[in-house]
Structure formats: C-alpha cells, structure tokens
Amino acid sequence: MSAALHSPLKTYALRLRSGDDLRQQLTAFVQTNHIRAGALLTCVGSLTVTTLRLANHEGPTVYRGHFEIVSLVGTLSTNGSHLHLAVSDSTGRTIGGHLLDGCVVYTTAEIVLGELPALEFKREADPAFGYRELVVHPAPAPKRATRKK
DSSP states (O other), X not given: OOOOOOXXXXXXXXXXXXXXXXXXXHHHHHXXXXXXXXXXXXXXXXXXXXXXXXXXXXXXXXXEEEEEEEEEEXXXXXXXXXXXXXXXXXXXXXXXXXXXXXXXXXXXXXXXXXXXXXXXXXXXXXXTTOOEEEEEEEOOOOOOOOOXX
C-alpha cells in the first residue's frame, strides 16, 4: 500500500434524464468541471440498456430490458475513470461489471459525486498485471498569473 493522501471534499448533485448515456454524461461532467480526483458517492435510477465488461472478459456484454441501478461506485478523473455498475432486473436478479458507454437511462439517474481538490488521480501501468491502475498524487499547485512590467 502506498501512503494515504487526504483532501477536503466538494460535492455535486445531478440528475440524468431519459435517453442519456450514463457513462458519457459522467465523463462529460468530469471534463467540464475539470475534476482531477473524484468518487461516486451514490447513484439510483433505471436503465433500458445496460452495457458492461464482465469480470475476465475482453469485450462488452449488452442487456436490454428494464433495470434498476442498485449500485454505481468508482473513481473519476480527467485522466481516466474506473466505474463499476450493478443493476437488477424485474425478478431481482443482479448483474454487475465495469460501466461502459451504452448504458441508456430509462426514467432518471440521480447522482451525487465528490471531488477531492487537493488530489489528482492518474492511471499508470501496473507492472504485475499490465493494467492501467490508480495512482494518487497531490494536485499540482495552481498556476500564478504573471504581471507584465
């Protein structure tokens, strides 16, 4: 384990609407708000299409129907995000995996996410497995405006 870093927490609340792509909207929000280190605090809602990368699979698996979002967790950053989604169908059967583009909101997705402004999340190749894994850094100091003389 590496040394733990800390940061104050800034929170955002947002709602996605019918037809929105869950991952694309989260990515756009992170980019627009320049979030270098964030975390999903909670999400509830529903989907008509769920697109996941399941454990130990390379490509996407697509499910069509009506699904309740029972969990959305992960880290968010302008440098790359890592999100896991769990949904349940009308029988209560639950499936989950890596959130991919193509998860279409049915009625709503109510989301609260947190930003850690003193940190920056980066993705770097892990030598043990080769995957790009989370590395936590202190946020870079803000650039100072220079005065002309």
